[in-house]
Amino acid sequence: MENFDVIVVGGGPAGLSAAISAAKAGMKTIVIERGNYPGTKNVMGGILYTKPTNMVVPDFWKEAPIERPIIEQRIAMLSGDQCVMASHRDPAWTTEPNAHSVLRVKFDRWLSQQAEKAGVMIIPETIVEDLLYRGDQVAGVRTGRGEGDLGAKIVIIAEGVNNFLAVKAGLAKPLHPHNVAVAVKEIITLPKEKIEDRFCLEEGQGATIELYGDSTAGIMGTGFIYTNKESISIGVGTLLQPLIQQKWTPNDLLEHFKAKPYVKRLLQGGETKEYLAHLIPEGGYTNLPKLYRQGVMVVGDTAMLMNSLNREGSNLAMISGMSAGEVAAQAISAGDTSEQMLAAYERKLRDSFVLKDLHHYRHMSKFFENNPHMLKIYPEIINHAAGMYLTVDGVPKKQRQKEILRMAFKRRSIPGIMKDIYGAWRALL
Amino acid sequence: MKLDDKLYLVRFNTDKLSHIKIKDPSFCFNNCQDRVCTRVCPAHVYDWDEEEKRIAVGYEGCLECGTCLAACTDKNIDWHYPRGGFGVSWKNG
Numbered sequence A: 001m002e003n004f005d006v007i008v009v010g011g012g013p014a015g016l017s018a019a020i021s022a023a024k025a026g027m028k029t030i031v032i033e034r035g036n037y038p039g040t041k042n043v044m045g046g047i048l049y050t051k052p053t054n055m056v057v058p059d060f061w062k063e064a065p066i067e068r069p070i071i072e073q074r075i076a077m078l079s080g081d082q083c084v085m086a087s088h089r090d091p092a093w094t095t096e097p098n099a100h101s102v103l104r105v106k107f108d109r110w111l112s113q114q115a116e117k118a119g120v121m122i123i124p125e126t127i128v129e130d131l132l133y134r135g136d137q138v139a140g141v142r143t144g145r146g147e148g149d150l151g152a153k154i155v156i157i158a159e160g161v162n163n164f165l166a167v168k169a170g171l172a173k174p175l176h177p178h179n180v181a182v183a184v185k186e187i188i189t190l191p192k193e194k195i196e197d198r199f200c201l202e203e204g205q206g207a208t209i210e211l212y213g214d215s216t217a218g219i220m221g222t223g224f225i226y227t228n229k230e231s232i233s234i235g236v237g238t239l240l241q242p243l244i245q246q247k248w249t250p251n252d253l254l255e256h257f258k259a260k261p262y263v264k265r266l267l268q269g270g271e272t273k274e275y276l277a278h279l280i281p282e283g284g285y286t287n288l289p290k291l292y293r294q295g296v297m298v299v300g301d302t303a304m305l306m307n308s309l310n311r312e313g314s315n316l317a318m319i320s321g322m323s324a325g326e327v328a329a330q331a332i333s334a335g336d337t338s339e340q341m342l343a344a345y346e347r348k349l350r351d352s353f354v355l356k357d358l359h360h361y362r363h364m365s366k367f368f369e370n371n372p373h374m375l376k377i378y379p380e381i382i383n384h385a386a387g388m389y390l391t392v393d394g395v396p397k398k399q400r401q402k403e404i405l406r407m408a409f410k411r412r413s414i415p416g417i418m419k420d421i422y423g424a425w426r427a428l429l
Numbered sequence B: 001m002k003l004d005d006k007l008y009l010v011r012f013n014t015d016k017l018s019h020i021k022i023k024d025p026s027f028c029f030n031n032c033q034d035r036v037c038t039r040v041c042p043a044h045v046y047d048w049d050e051e052e053k054r055i056a057v058g059y060e061g062c063l064e065c066g067t068c069l070a071a072c073t074d075k076n077i078d079w080h081y082p083r084g085g086f087g088v089s090w091k092n093g
């Protein structure tokens, strides 16, 4: 059996970041990936954040296959054909970028090439089927190939949201409709001038739009539209449980979103090139798996590190991967891969924004699960209120304001609104 | 756009072996009211066959998302990844 210092399962952002940091610290490191090459099995919206990615590959954005630097981000509430929107724009983010749109097949492949430059060996088209143990200590992996056992001092599980290995290892629980969202997305091509005109962008700049409310038929989740170089990424993602209850199919929900007047106009004349589907972990802080035990650590989506509210997942994946890679190198150099030693990994995440943010939003999923009306009633009230306020028909403004309040309280009682504000406050602030 | 036309755009390297099996087909008929697998799968891999009284599985169109596994809370779906190098292979991601 061939032996390595570190075996990483999965060549997504979490696994590749882990491998890069372990290899840079001198560890003999391999990444096992089930796709033809890293990226071919991976899907995201996808907005990639500059600072966290810079920590893994400094100044990556100057040469990596990225699509557009994001200079404008819009958030909208949809109700029927109506839409209320807020946005932030800063053209300075063109040259001092904060985030870029990316296509994961290209980006992950490039990141895997950076890993190779750092000395990592990538083994594609290979599935890890189980972990190997020596007593309680994880000691390697069993792959789907003949003579496929490989030994390691430390295994890092970066298998993504489908946590089969983490479950087998007794670290995580199987996914449940309450703690995952299902997302479907399309890539729709458009000439770059059209994209820039429709989204009010200078050449090369990018924009994002997240739409809540009727974009997902009021189901907890979002519709998103991101600009790529010569295509648009458009998709919807919702929690699985309410999707099941409300009997939608993911594709029908995406078509419902695409048919909204505001959305339709942005896509007009475009051609769909690809249809994609993926899960998103939504368990949050209260459903974190065990992050480590003797000889093994869990990173990225497998560790449920996702902050959907701020659309942050890839960054949590990369930072957690990097931290695990560093801890692996320290433990191996010290000749001690015990559980106690690997606890340093969890401490790193707790000291950083990764677990601080998840802890901060720990009440969020329960709140929205227990209050499924939030994304139904409020987009309606807000759109209706805006429509009434902007209607010019000779009604004095004071009277109109009273009418607006009456309309709102008819849809949701005063105590109901107070309760919602308190709940949302507690969940989000 | 119809789902079938969308799936036609997806690149697959289809394995001859199916990677999906219903563990107990009679359970779907006798005990499962909602048959959520027929709705939640983004690729409509599962279809209720009224004549055969069982779920028909079109594994070739599977996008490997894992939704069906989470959704079938009776755990009646035996699903594993297609062999290394087989299955869906995204062009953009």
Ligand SMILES: Cc1cc2nc3c(=O)[nH]c(=O)nc-3n(C[C@H](O)[C@H](O)[C@H](O)COP(=O)(O)OP(=O)(O)OC[C@H]3O[C@@H](n4cnc5c(N)ncnc54)[C@H](O)[C@@H]3O)c2cc1C
Pocket: A009, A010, A011, A012, A013, A014, A015, A032, A033, A034, A035, A038, A039, A041, A042, A043, A044, A045, A046, A047, A048, A049, A126, A127, A128, A129, A158, A159, A160, A161, A165, A183, A184, A185, A235, A237, A278, A279, A280, A299, A300, A301, A302, A305, A306, A311, A312, A313, A314, A315, A317
């Ligand atoms: C629709 C959608 C939109 C999103 N939008 C954003 C966004 O805009 N910004 C953002 O930051 N995040 C976003 N996310 C979240 C982000 O995609 C994830 O958090 C991130 O990809 C997690 O990285 P990972 O490396 O943990 O997992 P993955 O990227 O899923 O990588 C896992 C890898 O492991 C491989 N693998 C799995 N099992 C095995 C095995 N047994 N053997 C070998 N290889 C295996 C897979 O092929 C894959 O390459 C989005 C997610 C979705 C689904």
Ligand code: SF4
Pocket: B022, B027, B028, B032, B034, B035, B036, B037, B038, B046, B055, B071, B072, B073, B074, B075, B076, B077
């Ligand atoms: S959801 Fe599960 S039990 Fe129900 S029909 Fe589908 S496979 Fe059978």
Ligand code: SF4
Pocket: A277, B020, B040, B041, B042, B043, B044, B045, B046, B061, B062, B063, B064, B065, B066, B067, B068, B069
């Ligand atoms: S993994 Fe996804 S695409 Fe494949 S059968 Fe299950 S739900 Fe359908």
